[in-house]
Amino acid sequence: MELIAKLGILADAAKYDASCASSGAPKRSSRGRDGLGATNGMGICHSYTPDGRCVSLLKVLLTNFCLYDCQYCVNRRTSNVPRARFTPEEVVRLTLDFYRRNCISGLFLSSGIIRSADYTMEQLIEVARLLREEHEFRGYIHLKTIPDADPLLIEQAGRLADRLSVNVELPTDESLKRLAPEKQGHTIRQAMGTIQRGQQAVAGEPRAPRFAPAGQSTQVIVGADETDDRTLLGNSESLYQGFGLKRVYYSAFSPIPDSPGSVPLAAPPLLREHRLYQADFLMRGYGYKAGELLSKAGNLDLDIDPKLAWALSNREVFPLDLNRAEPALLARIPGIGLRSVERLVALRRERRIRYDDLIQLRCVLDKARPFIVTSDYRPAQADLRSGLLRARLREPQAPVQMGLWG
Amino acid sequence: MIALDCDQQFSLWREQARALLGHGIDPADVTWAQGPMDDLLAVPAPLPEGPGPFRAKVPAALLAQLEQASRYCGEQRWNLLYEVLWRVAHGDRTAMLPGDRLGSELHRRIKQVSREAHHLHAFVRFVPLPAALAAQLQLDLVAYHQPAHDILESASGHFAERLGRQRWLIATDRDGIRFDGHTLDYRRHCPEPWRQWAQHADDPGADLWRTYYRHIFNPARLNPDAMRMHMPGRFWRHLPEGMLIPQLMGQARQGKQRDGQALEVAQQAGKRIGKARD
Numbered sequence: 001m002e003l004i005a006k007l008g009i010l011a012d013a014a015k016y017d018a019s020c021a022s023s024g025a026p027k028r029s030s031r032g033r034d035g036l037g038a039t040n041g042m043g044i045c046h047s048y049t050p051d052g053r054c055v056s057l058l059k060v061l062l063t064n065f066c067l068y069d070c071q072y073c074v075n076r077r078t079s080n081v082p083r084a085r086f087t088p089e090e091v092v093r094l095t096l097d098f099y100r101r102n103c104i105s106g107l108f109l110s111s112g113i114i115r116s117a118d119y120t121m122e123q124l125i126e127v128a129r130l131l132r133e134e135h136e137f138r139g140y141i142h143l144k145t146i147p148d149a150d151p152l153l154i155e156q157a158g159r160l161a162d163r164l165s166v167n168v169e170l171p172t173d174e175s176l177k178r179l180a181p182e183k184q185g186h187t188i189r190q191a192m193g194t195i196q197r198g199q200q201a202v203a204g205e206p207r208a209p210r211f212a213p214a215g216q217s218t219q220v221i222v223g224a225d226e227t228d229d230r231t232l233l234g235n236s237e238s239l240y241q242g243f244g245l246k247r248v249y250y251s252a253f254s255p256i257p258d259s260p261g262s263v264p265l266a267a268p269p270l271l272r273e274h275r276l277y278q279a280d281f282l283m284r285g286y287g288y289k290a291g292e293l294l295s296k297a298g299n300l301d302l303d304i305d306p307k308l309a310w311a312l313s314n315r316e317v318f319p320l321d322l323n324r325a326e327p328a329l330l331a332r333i334p335g336i337g338l339r340s341v342e343r344l345v346a347l348r349r350e351r352r353i354r355y356d357d358l359i360q361l362r363c364v365l366d367k368a369r370p371f372i373v374t375s376d377y378r379p380a381q382a383d384l385r386s387g388l389l390r391a392r393l394r395e396p397q398a399p400v401q402m403g404l405w406g
Numbered sequence: 407m408i409a410l411d412c413d414q415q416f417s418l419w420r421e422q423a424r425a426l427l428g429h430g431i432d433p434a435d436v437t438w439a440q441g442p443m444d445d446l447l448a449v450p451a452p453l454p455e456g457p458g459p460f461r462a463k464v465p466a467a468l469l470a471q472l473e474q475a476s477r478y479c480g481e482q483r484w485n486l487l488y489e490v491l492w493r494v495a496h497g498d499r500t501a502m503l504p505g506d507r508l509g510s511e512l513h514r515r516i517k518q519v520s521r522e523a524h525h526l527h528a529f530v531r532f533v534p535l536p537a538a539l540a541a542q543l544q545l546d547l548v549a550y551h552q553p554a555h556d557i558l559e560s561a562s563g564h565f566a567e568r569l570g571r572q573r574w575l576i577a578t579d580r581d582g583i584r585f586d587g588h589t590l591d592y593r594r595h596c597p598e599p600w601r602q603w604a605q606h607a608d609d610p611g612a613d614l615w616r617t618y619y620r621h622i623f624n625p626a627r628l629n630p631d632a633m634r635m636h637m638p639g640r641f642w643r644h645l646p647e648g649m650l651i652p653q654l655m656g657q658a659r660q661g662k663q664r665d666g667q668a669l670e671v672a673q674q675a676g677k678r679i680g681k682a683r684d
Contacts, residue, residue, distance in 0.1 A: 004617050011621035012671045030570035032588065038567035044528050045636065047647060049623035050655045052632025059622060069682060074667070077680030082671060094614065100547065100572065101532050102565075103615050139568075181683060254626040255665045257672060260682075268626055347505035360510040 001084060007094065009084040013064040013075050014110060017219060018249040022056040022105040024214035025162040028138040035136025036099060039162070044105050057108040057142060058098050062086055062123055066112030070169070070180040072224040072263050074256040075112050081257070088127045095131060099139055106140025107131070113146065121149035121157065128160035147187045151194045158198045162214040166191045171235045175225040179262060192216065192243040199244070215246030222276060223269040224253040229299040233279055237290040240283070250276040275300040282306055285338060286331050303394040308334040311371055312386045318371040319379050322353045335367030367393060408436040408451045412484060414556070416476045419484050423491055428458025433492045438484035462495035468502055471516060477556040478515035486511060522553050523561035529641045530576060533607040543603065544586065547574040550604040550644060558583055559592045566590065577604035612646040619647040624666040625658035
């Protein structure tokens with residue numbers, strides 16, 4: 001099979017992995033040296049596809065032959081899809097060609113499970129080794145880690161790659177048993193533990209060889225099973241705390257061709273996915289706890305964002321005086337982001353904050369107005385009930401997701 | 407009214423601004439423009455000579471901010487900088503903070519400029535030249551790009567880091583930059599041959615990239631607004647994948663939205679390689 005035909009099949013097979021980040025790698029440069037590639041911590045999105053997703057890396061499978069039968073996966077062994085397999089040299093050739101053209105910042109390589117977990121992992125490592133050692137490639141490399149692979153192989157991968165990821169895919173052991181019978185929650189967590197120990201071993205040792213310096217991430221599928229957002233966010237929180245994960249990616253389950261009856265054939269729940277990302281960001285960036293964002297079983301509201309939802313159910317905290325409140329509390333005001341908080345704090349060292357300053361800072365005033373006090377403004381609706389406020393602030397629910405499905 | 411021309415160069419503007427500030431010239435009494443003045447009532451006056459009596463002290467960070475903002479191409483490009491400088495030099499530091507009306511415009515420009523540098527790093531597409539031509543021109547990769555602001559010189563070092571000893575050039579409709587593997591050669595006016603090489607490079611190899619782009623797209627998640635927000639339409643025509651965008655959106659709307667698979671894969675024969683467990 002020609003390279004271009006393989007590329008079509010193996011890119012098509014890889015699109016369900018949400019991550020395409022190329023950020024967080026240490027500073028590397030090829031200036032005046034043989035080889036190719038640089039990283040500086042910042043990711044670059046080299047293109048966007050019409051689904052609005054960033055293209056930062058060449059994201060392909062080494063092969064979409066697979067022994068497993070995960071129901072949500074287009075590449076499961078019972079799926080009727082065309083199959084292909086790259087040689088490691090072919091992936092290297094594509095990576096270097098696309099990189100030279102400035103189409104990508106690196107490679108994200110994953111694979112179906114062939115022969116055994118160890119054999120598959122060895123193949124992934126071989127690609128990274130060829131790139132790093134034979135071609136002196138200093139761009140970004142993200143390797144998918146096969147949970148059941150030998151810990152020694154995972155360590156080898158960590159020395160070559162900037163990021164490793166083990167996908168959780170399904171958030172509960174019951175769902176894994178039902179939909180991904182060959183996978184086990186505890187081996188997934190073991191692999192995460194191996195990666196974390198590899199990172200801890202070199203932490204604080206600037207001369208030690210790097211180990212997955214851009215950290216580890218995972219992906220969880222949203223909407224393939226019945227798991228609610230509260231469980232998802234609780235899981236993410238324990239992954240961040242327990243394994244020091246950099247990111248949890250949420251992937252709205254998108255219907256697959258030749259779909260088995262065990263998974264839905266509905267449009268992907270994109271808005272739900274969006275709310276989960278917002279809530280996840282509030283946990284990582286703003287210090288919210290999962291339990292604060294969803295205090296009882298169920299899903300995040302779709303019609304308002306999770307920060308506004310928190311503010312509406314904690315009205316006793318507001319209104320906050322922008323000239324006096326602690327920065328950490330300012331960050332909890334809907335419509336005012338971390339960057340604006342920084343700027344407000346800088347500004348209030350010079351003079352009193354006025355309402356007009358928020359306009360200049362391009363804060364989302366429709367959301368912020370009921371929750372703030374400035375030197376020249378107090379909210380008139382301070383005593384307005386949360387229910388009315390919510391009705392006023394909810395986002396119009398366009399039936400976009402129905403599309404052709406209605 | 408003093409009318410000045412700094413030839414769109416920050417170093418020149420800085421000299422002029424220093425003299426103006428030293429003589430206490432109010433921002434309302436000076437204008438930078440190219441060519442004849444557009445204010446018909448203004449009577450041109452010359453730049454005062456010598457440094458002037460007023461010794462202004464401004465924070466070092468301000469100069470870096472002004473230089474970055476000076477790369478913004480738009481109305482009042484140089485006048486705005488002088489107004490900020492004037493206010494800060496006279497003790498009003500809010501003029502350089504984003505909360506202030508003037509400061510917020512300054513920071514908006516700085517943000518636009520760094521966004522445009524980021525666009526350069528993201529959307530430049532190099533075309534590899536065939537071996538014989540590469541040897542003849544001493545050039546491995548060429549690209550044509552149209553930045554909205556003057557960022558080519560300050561932002562192109564990035565590619566020397568990425569591409570090692572590769573020799574490359576980027577041409578725009580104004581300026582150009584070339585790297586011979588060791589040093590950068592920036593030209594404020596792009597030499598015509600550079601532009602010709604960059605605009606007319608033949609690229610049979612681009613099909614591999616287009617294939618990748620077509621297949622990594624998930625039609626079940628169609629969201630063109632998000633794409634446009636991050637990748638404005640003005641860049642599409644210089645991207646090899648740009649021509650695919652309308653076609654992929656059309657296909658997605660006409661039925662491919664049902665699942666994630668690309669049409670080209672759906673048309674091929676599939677292969678089941680195992681049975682389901684019962």
